Amino acid sequence: MKILLVYPEYPETFWSFKYALKFISKKASLPPLGLLTVAALLPKEWEKKLVDMTITALFDRDIKWADYIFISAMSIQKESVKKIITQCKRLGTKIVAGGPLFTSGYPEYPETFWSFKYALKFISKKASLPPLGLLTVAALLPEDWEKKLVDMTVTVLIDRDIKWADYVFISAMSIQKESVKKIIAQCKRLGAKIVAGGPLFTSGYEDFEDDVDYFILNEAEITLPLFLEDLERGHLKHIYTSDQWVDLKKTPIPLWKLADINKYATMCIQYSRGCPFNCDFCDVTLLFGHKMRLKTKDQILVELESLYLRGWRGGVFIVDDNFIGNKRELKCEVLPAIINWMEERKYPFSFTTQASINLSDDEELIQLMVQAGFGSVFVGIETPNEESLAECNKLQNKNRDLIACVKKIQRFGLIVNGGFIMGFDNDTPAIFERLIEFIQKKWNCQRHGRAIKRSSRHQTLPATC
Numbered sequence: 175m176k177i178l179l180v181y182p183e184y185p186e187t188f189w190s191f192k193y194a195l196k197f198i199s200k201k202a203s204l205p206p207l208g209l210l211t212v213a214a215l216l217p218k219e220w221e222k223k224l225v226d227m228t229i230t231a232l233f234d235r236d237i238k239w240a241d242y243i244f245i246s247a248m249s250i251q252k253e254s255v256k257k258i259i260t261q262c263k264r265l266g267t268k269i270v271a272g273g274p275l276f277t278s279g280y281p282e283y284p285e286t287f288w289s290f291k292y293a294l295k296f297i298s299k300k301a302s303l304p305p306l307g308l309l310t311v312a313a314l315l316p317e318d319w320e321k322k323l324v325d326m327t328v329t330v331l332i333d334r335d336i337k338w339a340d341y342v343f344i345s346a347m348s349i350q351k352e353s354v355k356k357i358i359a360q361c362k363r364l365g366a367k368i369v370a371g372g373p374l375f376t377s378g379y380e381d382f383e384d385d386v387d388y389f390i391l392n393e394a395e396i397t398l399p400l401f402l403e404d405l406e407r408g409h410l411k412h413i414y415t416s417d418q419w420v421d422l423k424k425t426p427i428p429l430w431k432l433a434d435i436n437k438y439a440t441m442c443i444q445y446s447r448g449c450p451f452n453c454d455f456c457d458v459t460l461l462f463g464h465k466m467r468l469k470t471k472d473q474i475l476v477e478l479e480s481l482y483l484r485g486w487r488g489g490v491f492i493v494d495d496n497f498i499g500n501k502r503e504l505k506c507e508v509l510p511a512i513i514n515w516m517e518e519r520k521y522p523f524s525f526t527t528q529a530s531i532n533l534s535d536d537e538e539l540i541q542l543m544v545q546a547g548f549g550s551v552f553v554g555i556e557t558p559n560e561e562s563l564a565e566c567n568k569l570q571n572k573n574r575d576l577i578a579c580v581k582k583i584q585r586f587g588l589i590v591n592g593g594f595i596m597g598f599d600n601d602t603p604a605i606f607e608r609l610i611e612f613i614q615k616k617w618n619c620q621r622h623g624r625a626i627k628r629s630s631r632h633q634t635l636p637a638t639c
């Protein structure tokens with residue numbers, strides 16, 4: 175057996191000592207101790223060679239010589255690792271990878287607060303949530319089609335997966351745009367047909383028009399069947415779109431069997447789409463409209479039961495953008511049904527969701543949510559600056575004591591995760607101090623709950639203000 179041990183290049187940082195090393199006529203500062211130790215663990219009779227790319231180049235002839243390429247790397251060497259992998263794939267050589275870079279995963283969300291990159295390690299999970307949209311799309315496809323899910327927050331997309339498929343379905347949010355471009359390039363290189371949908375493409379498919387074969391825009395329950403009919407007839411169009419809103423009673427249960435649920439911190443379900451409000455930075459009403467569309471209580475119980483039967487116990491995020499958009503239905507039908515279901519099964523789940531601040535106006539609703547097993551709620555507070563609230567049309571937050579509202583929700587037993595925005599036209603430099611005071615002193619988040627500052631960069635989507 176011939177083993178080539180490869181240590182990737184470093185980019186130019188302080189620690190590469192690129193210029194300092196020249197003064198002492200050395201090529202690199204340290205040998206790759208990890209790889210040399212791995213080499214010592216391999217059978218003695220195997221032939222071994224080391225290519226330390228901080229010292230020398232990796233040639234095709236080195237790779238061709240080997241039966242297996244062993245790569246060890248740190249995160250800083252990621253770009254070099256990608257090139258080595260491409261080179262090995264081209265030459266058809268098998269790769270064995272280890273070390274900190276691979277042990278810590280391969281995130282395909284950029285590193286933001288919401289990727290929870292570091293927090294997930296504490297609970298030994300790969301990603302926070304499974305891709306609910308794609309799993310729902312999978313359930314809409316013909317039953318006799320073979321399907322595989324590659325969630326790149328959990329695993330790597332390899333050429334073999336793409337070659338296996340007749341069509342590659344991609345769904346993504348705007349934050350995943352860079353990863354999407356790479357997937358598209360990979361599919362194009364392999365000649366795979368691409369079908370794309372979801373928020374990124376619905377709000378800006380034009381950016382991908384030349385590269386994606388078929389767009390399934392807006393709500394897939396309406397547009398995907400049109401694509402499937404045309405596929406059957408052999409006359410596919412480039413774009414499938416609709417200005418109709420689907421009745422959520424027609425939405426199927428996500429095809430959970432495609433996901434390895436143990437890799438995720440939380441499961442998710444959707445109860446409603448739409449929001450009665452009209453905050454002008456938000457694309458929810460653009461994508462889903464103002465009229466609340468709801469699943470029935472029976473649908474919700476069936477979805478919860480499907481997760482329960484797959485063995486899930488723990489957190490369930492109800493992904494609705496505004497869970498309380500129809501309070502009456504929640505109070506009379508859905509929450510009482512969830513309370514019974516949870517009691518009968520001895521509380522297997524804890525729920526979290528998103529709601530507007532007017533949740534604090536309805537004590538009965540908060541109490542029912544707590545009784546049903548809700549532990550926290552994300553609320554868009556945005557800003558204590560009344561002029562900025564008016565500017566972004568967040569009228570439901572205006573003319574109220576936001577701190578008192580938050581404290582009231584907390585008193586009933588819900589943790590409030592607050593979302594904040596800075597940088598409105600009406601904000602002055604004083605907004606920084608004002609927000610700090612609002613969150614730390616008035617909210618008193620150390621004692622009564624958490625305030626999560628939504629520190630991600632806001633992206634204005636086409637057709638939002």
Ligand code: SF4
Binds near residue numbers: 453
């Ligand atoms: S309340 Fe929330 S979901 Fe509704 S429009 Fe405003 S930001 Fe969007």
